[in-house]
Amino acid sequence: MSEFKAYLIAGLGNPGETYRSTRHNAGFMVIDTLGERFNIAVARQKFGVVFGKGRIEGVDVILAKPQSYMNRSGPPLRQLADYFRIQREAVIVIHDDIDLAFDRLKIKEKGGDGGHR
Numbered sequence: 001m002s003e004f005k006a007y008l009i010a011g012l013g014n015p016g017e018t019y020r021s022t023r024h025n026a027g028f029m030v031i032d033t034l035g036e037r038f039n040i041a042v043a044r045q046k047f048g049v050v051f052g053k054g055r056i057e058g059v060d061v062i063l064a065k066p067q068s069y070m071n072r073s074g075p076p077l078r079q080l081a082d083y084f085r086i087q088r089e090a091v092i093v094i095h096d097d098i099d100l101a102f103d104r105l106k107i108k109e110k111g112g113d114g115g116h117r
Helices: 023-037 074-083
Strands: 007-011 044-046 049-056 059-066 091-094
Touching: 007 023, 007 074, 023 049, 023 059, 023 091, 044 074, 049 074, 059 074
Parallel strands: 007 059, 007 091
Antiparallel strands: 044 049, 049 059
């Protein structure tokens, strides 16, 4: 059982057709895949974020895709987290990392902005 009421899983990317299938939208792609796999419709909008609420493995989650450019995704995600009373430690952010090979995954608990603002 989770120690948190719910988790916010945020996939970062850039909105629009130009970026849809690019590596830079890996976060959006992960959210779309999670939504499909766990039958969570990511279709609601609030604070400039498209999101869906559901459960994964018995844990309440909010899947989110901010609709601002990646460098500006923090404030809308913060508003969404505050609205749903999501604790900072219960926020998971998924994004691409140019320093990793295409087929590699890195999981870390803390980190910087990776050059993003």
